[in-house]
Amino acid sequence: MKYKLVIFDMDGTILDTLEDLADATNYALHQNGFSERTIDEIRRFVGNGIIKLIERACPENTPDEVRENVRRSFVSYYGEHCADHTKPYEGIPELLQKLRAAGIKCAVDSNKPDFAVKELCSRYFNGLFDFALGSREGCKNKP
Secondary structure (H helix, E strand, O other): OOEEEEEEOEOOOEEHHHHHHHHHHHHHHHHHHHHHHHHOHHHHHOOOOOOHHHHHHHHOOOOOHHHHHHHHHHHHHHHHHHOOOOOEEEOHHHHHHHHHOOEEEEEEEEEEEHHHHHHHHHHOOOOOOOOOOOOOOOOOOOO
């Protein structure tokens, strides 16, 4: 059976984004008067989108409006710094090229914000994905 489409997640699958996510999280926490988190803590917090990342990173019982301020700080910073340290995992660009050469369509579906998915796909995988979708307001996150 020949596959027609392969769909990839982004963070921790095709791109090593952890350091930039940690930097943005710690920037946002610091801007709002909270202590920074270790990279190991942040590693455990990622995977379910920014809202969950911020919810997990903020101290317990942080009011919703404060968490929203932290989220906004994160988005603002990450928008400018989403590719400072991010890099593809070894072999991923070559894998995508082989899939494309075999006539298999490739897509990304991520809980990362849509703006960042599109920016990172363009920067690291220009032309290798047929479709890239990230988290957008009004749409449910994965799964």
